[in-house]
Amino acid sequence: MLNIKIEGIPYQVEEGLTILEAAKACGYEIPSLCAFNHGECNQGSCRVCLVEATGARGLVASCVYPVAEGMEIRISSPAAVEARRRSVELLLSNHNKNCQQCDKNGNCELLHVAQLTGARDDAFAGAHSETFIDRLAPALVRDTSKCILCGRCVERCKNAHGLGILGFENRGFNVIVSPAENRSFANSPCIQCGQCVNVCPTGALMEHSEIDKIDAAFKAGKHVIAQAAPAVRAALGEEFGYPIGTPVTGKMAAAMRRLGFERVYDVNFGADLTIMEEGTELLHRLTEGGVLPMITSCSPGWINYAEYNYGDLLPHLSSCKSPHQMQGAIIKSYWAEQHGIDPKDIFVVSVMPCVAKKFEKEREQEKVNGIPDVDAVITTRELARMIKRSGILFPRLPDEDWDADIMGDYSGAGVIFGVTGGVMEAALRTVYFKLTGKEHDPIELTAVRGHEAGIREASIDINGTTVNVAIASGMKSAKVLLDEIREGKSKYQFIEIMGCPGGCINGGGQPYVRPALLPNEPDDILDTYKEKRAQALYSEDERQVVRQSHNNPQIIELYEKYLGEPNSHKAHELLHTSYAARVGFND
Amino acid sequence: MGGLQAAAVAQIKEICGRYKDEKTPLMMILSDIQNEYGYIPLEVQEIVSQETGISVAEIYGVVTFYSFFSLTPKGKYVIGCCLGTACYVKGAQQVIDKFSEILKIKPGQTSEDGMFTLDALRCIGACGIAPAVTINGTVYPKMTVGQVPGIIKHYLDAEKEGATA
Numbered sequence: 001m002l003n004i005k006i007e008g009i010p011y012q013v014e015e016g017l018t019i020l021e022a023a024k025a026c027g028y029e030i031p032s033l034c035a036f037n038h039g040e041c042n043q044g045s046c047r048v049c050l051v052e053a054t055g056a057r058g059l060v061a062s063c064v065y066p067v068a069e070g071m072e073i074r075i076s077s078p079a080a081v082e083a084r085r086r087s088v089e090l091l092l093s094n095h096n097k098n099c100q101q102c103d104k105n106g107n108c109e110l111l112h113v114a115q116l117t118g119a120r121d122d123a124f125a126g127a128h129s130e131t132f133i134d135r136l137a138p139a140l141v142r143d144t145s146k147c148i149l150c151g152r153c154v155e156r157c158k159n160a161h162g163l164g165i166l167g168f169e170n171r172g173f174n175v176i177v178s179p180a181e182n183r184s185f186a187n188s189p190c191i192q193c194g195q196c197v198n199v200c201p202t203g204a205l206m207e208h209s210e211i212d213k214i215d216a217a218f219k220a221g222k223h224v225i226a227q228a229a230p231a232v233r234a235a236l237g238e239e240f241g242y243p244i245g246t247p248v249t250g251k252m253a254a255a256m257r258r259l260g261f262e263r264v265y266d267v268n269f270g271a272d273l274t275i276m277e278e279g280t281e282l283l284h285r286l287t288e289g290g291v292l293p294m295i296t297s298c299s300p301g302w303i304n305y306a307e308y309n310y311g312d313l314l315p316h317l318s319s320c321k322s323p324h325q326m327q328g329a330i331i332k333s334y335w336a337e338q339h340g341i342d343p344k345d346i347f348v349v350s351v352m353p354c355v356a357k358k359f360e361k362e363r364e365q366e367k368v369n370g371i372p373d374v375d376a377v378i379t380t381r382e383l384a385r386m387i388k389r390s391g392i393l394f395p396r397l398p399d400e401d402w403d404a405d406i407m408g409d410y411s412g413a414g415v416i417f418g419v420t421g422g423v424m425e426a427a428l429r430t431v432y433f434k435l436t437g438k439e440h441d442p443i444e445l446t447a448v449r450g451h452e453a454g455i456r457e458a459s460i461d462i463n464g465t466t467v468n469v470a471i472a473s474g475m476k477s478a479k480v481l482l483d484e485i486r487e488g489k490s491k492y493q494f495i496e497i498m499g500c501p502g503g504c505i506n507g508g509g510q511p512y513v514r515p516a517l518l519p520n521e522p523d524d525i526l527d528t529y530k531e532k533r534a535q536a537l538y539s540e541d542e543r544q545v546v547r548q549s550h551n552n553p554q555i556i557e558l559y560e561k562y563l564g565e566p567n568s569h570k571a572h573e574l575l576h577t578s579y580a581a582r583v584g585f586n587d
Numbered sequence: 588m589g590g591l592q593a594a595a596v597a598q599i600k601e602i603c604g605r606y607k608d609e610k611t612p613l614m615m616i617l618s619d620i621q622n623e624y625g626y627i628p629l630e631v632q633e634i635v636s637q638e639t640g641i642s643v644a645e646i647y648g649v650v651t652f653y654s655f656f657s658l659t660p661k662g663k664y665v666i667g668c669c670l671g672t673a674c675y676v677k678g679a680q681q682v683i684d685k686f687s688e689i690l691k692i693k694p695g696q697t698s699e700d701g702m703f704t705l706d707a708l709r710c711i712g713a714c715g716i717a718p719a720v721t722i723n724g725t726v727y728p729k730m731t732v733g734q735v736p737g738i739i740k741h742y743l744d745a746e747k748e749g750a751t752a
Contacts, residue, residue, distance in 0.1 A: 164642025169651045180647035181629055
């Protein structure tokens with residue numbers, strides 16, 4: 001332990017901390033901006049966290065300067081207070097301050113430190129660097145006029161995926177953060193996962209909002225049907241002040257109903273459908289000598305990665321569409337027929353924890369007879385925006401059920417799709433039953449569970465046959481498993497891959513986790529939020545009566561009345577897709 | 588990457604291989620490519636990325652940071668005009684403007700015949716002889732605007748002689 005003083009008061013702190021971390025441990029939150037997540041990004045570039053420290057020459061950036069024995073730190077000295085304000089004013093002097101039109105407003109860390117430090121408007125009038133705006137990609141928008149060059153997005157892309165799509169380019173006043181050649185995300189091997197959006201402190205990186213499309217569909221008198229993914233319920237509450245990890249399923253259904261959607265459905269039904277199709281596909285591959293290991297195909301970020309980097313391994317991917325695409329296809333076929341509505345008059349909105357789904361729904365392979373399965377995808381954050389603009393007081397909503405006609409039932413297996421390992425567990429519950437004729441006991445297969453990036457593996461004994469499975473989230477982890485397959489060394493039969501580290505609970509469309517803006521969350525929230533959100537999903541699984549996809553009565557009915565059996569010709573037409581290798585830097 | 592010929596790809600890979608055991612090989616690789624291949628376009632950066640595991644964006648960042656590296660082919664003669672503080676106050680701007688005017692290219696560009704590239708350099712450490720110009724390593728001290736046409740003519744004449752010889 002080290003003895004230090006902050007504002008003249010003695011404290012003992014651990015060795016090896018930065019001044020910023022040590023001060024936090026002692027109860028001081030030094031205004032800071034570019035530093036993020038225990039040094040995941042620590043360039044010390046913004047100079048907002050300047051303090052006085054004995055033994056240092058001049059003021060130091062507390063996010064990178066280590067504490068030392070006997071150090072005396074002054075956060076509130078006039079020189080430090082003035083310097084922090086000046087740092088923010090300098091950032092603001094080259095910032096596009098149209099805050100009222102910025103979708104990060106309310107979550108903007110630059111605005112937060114501007115308020116904390118008392119930064120004055122136009123304290124430094126001067127030139128602005130040239131602005132580049134990339135709105136080409138369906139999932140992401142990049143606006144350099146909002147960028148403070150902190151480098152968080154650069155680091156996150158490398159840490160999560162080993163990709164490094166974004167980098168600093170040019171020099172001096174012309175520096176921008178962008179894909180190589182200042183390309184669009186659409187013309188570079190970006191997987192459009194949105195992890196960069198989650199860490200961007202300002203509006204420089206945002207999801208490509210589709211709220212306008214929904215407004216237009218309502219105006220045009222379409223039958224607007226909404227469906228929400230499992231992981232959304234685990235995080236939407238955060239937008240309305242609930243502690244992280246509070247499931248808000250009932251209030252979410254109630255809120256969506258009040259937004260005017262003709263039906264509000266749970267994509268869990270689609271998840272159950274996915275398991276029926278994917279489980280059957282796996283059984284065929286196992287028993288009839290198909291390409292193994294088979295890899296899940298629910299995550300569009302992962303699909304993008306595979307198409308850009310592992311074109312030779314595409315036959316390993318399940319041909320199943322992702323759950324919301326499947327459900328969209330059923331809404332525009334079976335549901336439409338049952339209600340006597342022309343599919344062209346139906347507008348399907350998916351509420352997703354994901355931005356890559358915005359890209360996925362545009363794929364040619366995700367259309368049936370030229371009609372897209374899904375018309376608009378909005379993120380958890382965009383749903384919250386719609387709820388707020390409509391004056392709905394979320395906490396006061398009653399808990400309501402999803403609509404129940406045709407696709408209202410869902411199993412606990414569908415719920416856990418939202419966390420890494422969930423699709424695997426749901427599939428194994430059904431595959432085990434199909435092969436043995438009885439349910440796995442216990443229902444839970446905890447060996448495949450987790451909530452972080454990295455690789456987990458398990459072996460499941462099914463009627464004396466051992467099935468080896470592996471789970472990876474984040475492309476950095478996935479790459480290890482994929483290279484094994486490429487080298488012919490993979491020992492697995494079934495692999496689940498999710499694009500975002502931790503799975504959909506940590507998707508690029510989820511509410512921002514910004515410790516400085518979450519005063520009621522514990523200090524370690526960046527270490528625990530994924531686990532808390534995962535727990536929200538596992539608890540909903542446990543509350544369900546039906547826990548396996550094959551026992552969902554409406555799924556059984558859908559096959560009896562419409563699809564025939566899993567992997568039937570009809571099912572293939574509606575519920576399966578195809579992939580093609582793509583060139584990353586294309587023009 | 589379809590644009591690159593197999594020989595070029597092999598050359599880039601060979602250059603990357605020279606620095607396999609270096610901890611931070613990027614600058615050395617890029618320097619060699621610039622010297623031997625003449626420029627470092629994106630297709631080449633992609634190969635360097637594959638060979639080193641460094642992201643294309645990071646390589647692109649390094650290439651665009653240092654004025655020594657070039658994304659487009661450079662001319663046979665690279666005219667570097669120093670615009671550092673000392674050279675600037677001694678009239679370097681007028682000198683580079685004159686080169687620009689005669690060659691009909693802006694700083695950073697290459698003449699259509701591929702003969703000259705005009706580069707604006709930050710301080711090259713030759714303040715004592717400001718304003719300084721370098722052409723393929725030859726230093727021209729205390730440049731004046733009046734000397735510019737003669738220097739260009741010198742290189743054009745040398746070319747003609749080379750062609751007839």
